[in-house]
Amino acid sequence: MPEFLKINELKCGYPSGFMLEKINFDIQKGSFAGIIGPNGSGKTTLFKSITGEISIIEGDILLNNTNISTIAPRQKARKIAIVTQNAEAADILVEDYVLMGRFPYKSTFQLFESKEDYALANKFMKLTGVLKYKDKLMSELSGGEQQLAAIARALTQEPELLLLDEPTSHLDISHQVQILNLIQQLNEDLDLTVLMIIHDLNLAGEYCNYLILMNNGKLHTKGTPKQVLNYKHIEEVYKTVVITQENPLSKKPAIFLVSGKTLNMNKHD
Amino acid sequence: MKAKYIKQSIILLGLFVLLALSILLALSVGEINFSIKELIEITRNKTGIEYTIINNIRFPRILLGFAVGGSLSLSGVILQGVYRNPLVEPYTLGISGGAALGVAITIVFKLNLIFGIYMLPLSGFIGAVLTIFLVYILSVSKNHFDINKMLLIGVMISFISSSSMMFLMSTTTAENLHSIVFWIMGSLDEPNFLLVKTVFYASIAGLLIVYLFANPLNALRLGESKAKHLGVNTNFTIRVLFISASILTGISVSVAGVIGFVGLIIPHLLRMVMGTDYRVLLLASFLGGSIFVIISDVIARTIIAPNELPIGVITGMIGGLVFISVISKSKFKTN
Numbered sequence: 001m002p003e004f005l006k007i008n009e010l011k012c013g014y015p016s017g018f019m020l021e022k023i024n025f026d027i028q029k030g031s032f033a034g035i036i037g038p039n040g041s042g043k044t045t046l047f048k049s050i051t052g053e054i055s056i057i058e059g060d061i062l063l064n065n066t067n068i069s070t071i072a073p074r075q076k077a078r079k080i081a082i083v084t085q086n087a088e089a090a091d092i093l094v095e096d097y098v099l100m101g102r103f104p105y106k107s108t109f110q111l112f113e114s115k116e117d118y119a120l121a122n123k124f125m126k127l128t129g130v131l132k133y134k135d136k137l138m139s140e141l142s143g144g145e146q147q148l149a150a151i152a153r154a155l156t157q158e159p160e161l162l163l164l165d166e167p168t169s170h171l172d173i174s175h176q177v178q179i180l181n182l183i184q185q186l187n188e189d190l191d192l193t194v195l196m197i198i199h200d201l202n203l204a205g206e207y208c209n210y211l212i213l214m215n216n217g218k219l220h221t222k223g224t225p226k227q228v229l230n231y232k233h234i235e236e237v238y239k240t241v242v243i244t245q246e247n248p249l250s251k252k253p254a255i256f257l258v259s260g261k262t263l264n265m266n267k268h269d
Numbered sequence: 270m271k272a273k274y275i276k277q278s279i280i281l282l283g284l285f286v287l288l289a290l291s292i293l294l295a296l297s298v299g300e301i302n303f304s305i306k307e308l309i310e311i312t313r314n315k316t317g318i319e320y321t322i323i324n325n326i327r328f329p330r331i332l333l334g335f336a337v338g339g340s341l342s343l344s345g346v347i348l349q350g351v352y353r354n355p356l357v358e359p360y361t362l363g364i365s366g367g368a369a370l371g372v373a374i375t376i377v378f379k380l381n382l383i384f385g386i387y388m389l390p391l392s393g394f395i396g397a398v399l400t401i402f403l404v405y406i407l408s409v410s411k412n413h414f415d416i417n418k419m420l421l422i423g424v425m426i427s428f429i430s431s432s433s434m435m436f437l438m439s440t441t442t443a444e445n446l447h448s449i450v451f452w453i454m455g456s457l458d459e460p461n462f463l464l465v466k467t468v469f470y471a472s473i474a475g476l477l478i479v480y481l482f483a484n485p486l487n488a489l490r491l492g493e494s495k496a497k498h499l500g501v502n503t504n505f506t507i508r509v510l511f512i513s514a515s516i517l518t519g520i521s522v523s524v525a526g527v528i529g530f531v532g533l534i535i536p537h538l539l540r541m542v543m544g545t546d547y548r549v550l551l552l553a554s555f556l557g558g559s560i561f562v563i564i565s566d567v568i569a570r571t572i573i574a575p576n577e578l579p580i581g582v583i584t585g586m587i588g589g590l591v592f593i594s595v596i597s598k599s600k601f602k603t604n
Contacts, residue, residue, distance in 0.1 A: 053494060077500030084498075090490050091545055093273065103488055104500035108481055111548055135273070157499075 004029040009059035012049040032187045034204040037214030077104035081154035085166040095134040101156025124155040144175035164196035205253040229253040277549045284556040291563045330457045334563040336472040337521040342558020344514035345532025358533040359518035362423030366430035368522040371396020390523040397519030454579030455526030475517045486547040530588040
C-alpha cells in the first residue's frame with residue numbers, strides 16, 4: 001500500500017511555547033484515521049501543521065510524496081479540504097457557501113460559477129442532506145446542519161484528503177452519529193482518505209480504522225483502535241481510570257468511565 | 270438565470286436608472302434651471318452661456334461626484350469586508366486625517382503660493398499616502414498582517430494627525446484657518462478639469478482591480494483562516510485591497526476634501542437589501558455612492574442659493590437620518 005500522507009520527524013509549534021516534536025506516522029490511502037489525546041496534547045497543533053497554519057520547524061509532511069509546504073494554496077485546496085469545529089454562521093446562502101468549495105478551481109477572471117460547479121454543489125448538498133436548505137442563510141441553520149453544509153462544501157472541493165477538527169463536538173448523539181456515518185460512507189464510497197481530530201474515544205474506536213494518540217506534544221501510540229485504546233494507554237495519557245471492553249455488536253473497543261465513588265467502594269473489596 | 274440573481278440584477282438595474290436620473294437632475298438644476306428639452310437643445314447647439322454652464326461648471330462637478338462617491342463607497346465596502354467590521358469606513362484608518370494634515374501644512378506655510386495650484390491636492394495625496402504607508406509598515410510583522418492591530422494603529426494615527434492639525438489651526442492666521450476649514454468640509458467645486466479626469470479614471474481603474482478580488486473577498490466572509498483553507502492567498506488579497514481602498518480614498522479626499530459618511534452608510538444600506546455577495550455588492554456600492562454624492566451636491570448648491578453649503582454637511586445629515594430610520598426599523602444584524 002502506498003503512503004498517502006507521511007509525517008516525517010515533524011517538529012512544529014508556536015515560536016514561544018508549545019512545540020510538537022518527533023512526530024512520525026503514515027496514513028494509507030482510503031483510511032479513516034483519528035487523532036486523539038487530552039486537551040493540550042497537541043492535536044490541534046498537529047492538525048494546523050498539516051493545514052499550513054503553523055509553519056514547520058523540522059521534518060516534513062508529504063502528500064503523495066510531495067512536500068506539502070511547496071504546494072500552492074489553490075492546488076492544495078484541491079487536494080485537501082478542511083472542516084473545522086465551529087459552525088459557519090455567516091450570513092451567506094447555503095448554496096453560495098457550498099459553491100465556495102469551487103474557489104480553488106476558478107481562474108482569477110472567472111466571477112461566477114459554471115453549470116458544472118452548480119451540478120457538483122447540488123450533488124453534494126443532496127448527499128449530505130442540506131439541499132432543502134439551499135436558499136436559507138447559513139446563520140439560520142442549526143449547528144448540525146451547518147456542519148453538514150460544511151462537509152458538502154468540503155466535498156465540492158473534490159479533495160483526496162478530508163481533514164476534520166472535532167466535527168461533532170457541539171452536537172447531540174443523533175447528529176454525531178449522522179455526521180460520522182456520513183463521513184464513513186464518503187470514506188468507503190468515494191475512497192476519500194479521512195483524518196479527523198476527535199475527542200470522544202468511543203466514537204474514535206467505533207469509526208476510525210487507524211488512531212494516533214497524542215500526549216504532551218509527542219506521539220504516544222499509533223495503530224488500530226484495538227492496539228491504541230487499551231486501558232493502560234488511556235490511563236497513562238488521560239490520568240483517568242477506565243475500563244475497556246469490546247462493543248458486543250461492532251467488536252470495536254469501548255471505554256467505560258468509572259466515578260471516584262465507585263472506585264473507592266471497589267478498593268475496599 | 271439563477272433566481273437569487275434576479276433580485277440583485279433588478280437592484281443593479283435600478284441603481285443605473287437612478288444614476289442616470291441624478292445626473293439629469295444635476296445637469297438641469299441650479300442658478301438657472303433647464304428643462305430636459307432645453308438640455309437636449311443646448312447640448313446639440315454647443316454654444317452660448319447655457320452650454321458653458323452645463324459643460325464647464327455642472328458636468329465636471331457631476332463627473333467628480335460620480336468618481337468621489339463611487340470611490341469612497343467602494344473603499345468602505347472593501348474595508349468592511351477585509352476587517353469584517355461593519356463600523357470601518359475609509360476615514361477610520363486615518364487616510365483623511367493624513368490628507369487634511371498635508372493640506373493644512375501647505376496652507377499654513379503657504380507652499381501652494383510657491384508651487385502652484387496643484388500643490389493643494391498633491392499635498393493632500395502625499396499626506397494620505399504617508400499615512401497609508403505608516404499604518405501598513407507598523408502593522409506588518411514577519412510579513413503577516415495583524416488586521417486588528419492595523420485598525421487600532423489607523424485609528425491612533427488618525428487621532429495624531431487631527432491633533433496636529435488642530436495645533437496648526439490654533440496657531441495660524443484667521444485667513445489660513447478659513448481656508449483649512451473650508452477644505453476639510455469638502456466640495457465638488459474643482460476648476461481644474463485635468464484633476465477631475467484623474468479622479469474619474471482612478472475610480473474606474475480601482476473598481477476593475479477590486480473586481481479581480483471579488484471571489485477572495487467573498488471567501489474572507491468566513492474569516493481569514495477558513496479563506497486560507499479554500500486556497501485564498503489572504504495576505505496578498507488583503508494587501509491589494511487595503512492599498513486599493515486607501516489610494517482611492519486618498520485621491521478622492523485630496524481633490525474633493527473630506528466628504529463624510531458615504532463609505533459607511535451606502536455599503537450598509539446595500540448589504541441590507543441585497544446580501545453580502547461582493548460580486549454584486551462592489552458594483553452596487555460604487556453606483557450607490559455616486560448617486561448619493563451627486564444628489565447631495567445638488568442639494569448643497571441649491572438649498573441656500575446663491576450661496577453654497579459644504580457637501581459634507583448634506584451627506585452627513587441626510588445620510589445619518591436615513592440610516593438611523595432604516596436601521597431602527599429593520600431587524601438588520603450588524604454582521
